[in-house]
Amino acid sequence: MKSLTQILSEKLSVAFEACSYSAELGAVSLSDRPDLCQFQCNGAFAGAKLYHKAPRMIAADVVDKLSDDCDLKKIEVVGAGFINITLTDEFLLSFVKKLLEDENLGIEQSQKHETIVLDYGGPNVAKPLHIGHLRSAVIGESLKRLAKATGRKTISDVHLGDWGLQIGLVIAELRERNPDWECFSPDFDPDSFEGISISSQELNEIYPFASQKSKNDEEFKAKARAVTAQLQKGDPAYTALWREIIKVSVADVRANYDKLNVSFDYWYGESDAEKYVPELLELLSEKGLMHESQGAMVVDVAEDTDKVEIPPVIIKKSDNSNIYATTDLATLIQREHDFNPDEVWYVVDGRQSLHFTQIFRCAKKAEIVPEDVKLIHIGYGTMNGSDGKPYKTREGGVMRLSDFYDTIYNAAYERTAQSKFSREDEKAEVARKITVATIKFGDLVNYCMKDYVFDLDKFMAPDGKTGSFLLYTIARVNSILKKAEVNESFDSKQIYSDTERDLLLKIALSGEAYSLAYREKAPSVICESAYDLASCFSKFYHDNHILTEEDEDKKNTWLSICTAVKTVIEKQLDVLGIETVELM
Ligand code: ARG
Helix, strand or coil: CCCHHHHHHHHHHHHHHHCCCCHHHHCEEECCCCCCCCEEECHHHHHHHHHCCCHHHHHHHHHHHHCCCCCEEEEEEECCCEEEEEECHHHHHHHHHHHHHCCCCCCCCCCCCCEEEEECCCCECCCCCEHHHHHHHHHHHHHHHHHHHCCCEEEEECCEECCCHHHHHHHHHHHHHCCCCHHHCCCCCHHHCCCCCCCHHHHHHHHHHHHHHHHHCHHHHHHHHHHHHHHHHCCHHHHHHHHHHHHHHHHHHHHHHHHCCCCCCECCEHHHHHHHHHHHHHHHHHCCCEEEECCEEEECCCCCCCCCCCCCEEEECCCCCECHHHHHHHHHHHHHHHHCCCEEEEEEEHHHHHHHHHHHHHHHHCCCCCCCCEEEEEEECCEECCCCCECECCCCCECEHHHHHHHHHHHHHHHHHHCCCCCHHHHHHHHHHHHHHHHHHHHHCCCCCCCEECCHHHHHCCCCCCHHHHHHHHHHHHHHHHHHCCCCCCCCCCCCCHHHHHHHHHHHHHHHHHHHHHHHCCCHHHHHHHHHHHHHHHHHHHHCCCCCCCCHHHHHHHHHHHHHHHHHHHHHHHHCCCCCCCCC
């Protein structure tokens, strides 16, 4: 269905044209002065330059054409030539009704059958998930839902870091600690391998230990390098052990993502790209793109217009090992083969922007993907502590995602003591949902690229711009509807107050927020729209005594507005990846 601004822009465009002005001048936007009008059109100013005529005169011509449009309560020229517009209540009500009946709730659907591959999460096997992986998961999950909600086909891939030196370090350390494991014996038989017994906690402890050790111990570092190279060549014993490590680590990662309501269609790893490396190398050499530089094989990607130096992409290092760029390029071959995407979005730390500039250029040069496929790095800033530096543990170490989650969960659980719940499992479930809402809304409300400061009290405030506030709003609506024992579908004939009109206008505009959010790849737009609606509902709720209202028509109208608010906010939260609670 068409959005309100589209409908109004069309009306204005027809009027501009009817007065022999360009139709393009008819673009309508939301009013900058909601106290004066709901919408405005500033086209007369651009028209003044084109037609050498005073903007007020142009605006007056246009307004004259629309003076008896029965959808408009008011259309007038103000100031030097602004056109101010306000809808009739009948039109606003009928639009809201249509939006609520629309299967997509007024969210504009793409007609282009686009397929978007989203690469987010990016955890590294055998390394504990840390706070840096949180933003990728939260933003990626929401962008996937946003793309789906606007009619795109999405394919999500976690792109596990399962192939680098970190695995070599872990295996080398395991070997030193458990020399008698069958996988380290020369007559190891993979077919009879029964696996290893190791917990994810142990694995999470081994990596930082081995990484530190390699910094002071050259011999150990060389061993880890050798293990990595042998693993990448397919050594059967290391491969068997590597599979075990992945199994344990992935189960742990999955559990963490499950708690956060983050999911993926594919759990491919960097290792899955290995079989596309020969094709990559062939393609690059066939096209004459690869050359030797200081023992390594590289592809030049600098362009004349570069303002900063863009170094060549290293495809093979001097020791013949593949690196991050190789894997990303080979993965693109796989994605092109399997998914034939229109766009590939990489939701990865903004600090990796040079890497993505390099691989995107190389991929286009080598024609790994067709010219019109959009490769987009959606970089994000860091989550900081109150000192303005990346969020750390109290001791100054890297904050594990699970510890961070637990801190918020404990605070959320405390809150359930004052709730209606007495059963332990109910309390736990509500606490989990508050935790997810707190983390996700607190993150997504910021524009992705920006760093932000995490502050537990501020992020959990029940009456702030927070996930809790939105969950409380839904719970409040549920409780009203439950007490009234109705679930009115929207069929209001009349608007009784200004707050109500504001609320209905916000509902009417909720659909178009998704198009803007999609264009800007900014879930923050949805957060703002949901918060705006919830705040307006709060005012509406305080101004009116819905349940005790004696005028039946009024009461029913208000109840149907409650249902509408619930429907719209629930959809917004769903796109943000936030689950709601029935009652709180
Ligand atoms: N594992 C990487 C890291 O921790 C992130 C992977 C992002 N995705 C990609 N296709 N490069 O930095």
